Structure formats: C-alpha cells, structure tokens
Amino acid sequence: MDEELFKALADPTRRAILDELVEHSGQTLFELCARLSTRHGIGSSRQAISQHLEVLEGAGLVRSRREGRFKFHDADTSPLRAIAERWPVIDDER
Numbered sequence: 001m002d003e004e005l006f007k008a009l010a011d012p013t014r015r016a017i018l019d020e021l022v023e024h025s026g027q028t029l030f031e032l033c034a035r036l037s038t039r040h041g042i043g044s045s046r047q048a049i050s051q052h053l054e055v056l057e058g059a060g061l062v063r064s065r066r067e068g069r070f071k072f073h074d075a076d077t078s079p080l081r082a083i084a085e086r087w088p089v090i091d092d093e094r
Contacts, residue, residue, distance in 0.1 A: 008059035014052050016040045021075035
C-alpha cells in the first residue's frame with residue numbers, strides 16, 4: 001500500500017485534486033475540472049483527471065459514489081496516517 005500512496009502523492013496534479021476535495025467534498029468530475037482550471041491553472045482533459053482520480057482511489061485517498069447519473073468524489077485522508085506512524089515527528093528540544 002505504501003508504494004501506491006507515495007505514487008499518488010508524487011504528482012502535483014493529484015495533490016491539487018486532493019486539495020480541492022479536502023476543501024470541497026463531493027465534487028463531480030466536471031466540477032473538479034472547472035476548479036482545477038480556475039484555481040490552479042490545470043487545463044488537463046476530463047479523461048486525464050479521471051485517470052488521476054483512479055490512482056488516488058487505488059491509494060485509498062479518494063472514494064467515489066454514484067447517485068443517479070452523477071459520480072461524486074470525496075477525499076479520504078486516513079491513509080496518510082501510515083506516513084505519520086512510519087516516520088513520527090521527533091521533537092528535539094535539546
């Protein structure tokens with residue numbers, strides 16, 4: 001799981017997608033593409049963003065749900081705990 005998580009976080013577009021989903025959960029692909037374009041200057045196609053979402057889902061960082069004709073995407077940052085547990089912050093106040 002670590003490799004998938006690090007691969008997902010390595011790409012700046014995927015990090016921007018996570019930023020947007022953390023800030024505004026439950027976005028459709030169309031909404032997400034619009035926000036990425038206007039707020040981050042990312043002009044990727046819907047297909048490219050969809051592929052990024054698949055990588056994020058594979059890492060457990062995004063959950064998707066269907067409601068009728070629409071598919072909504074939500075961030076799930078719980079897999080990031082594994083990073084903090086693997087390398088805990090050491091407060092060195094010597």
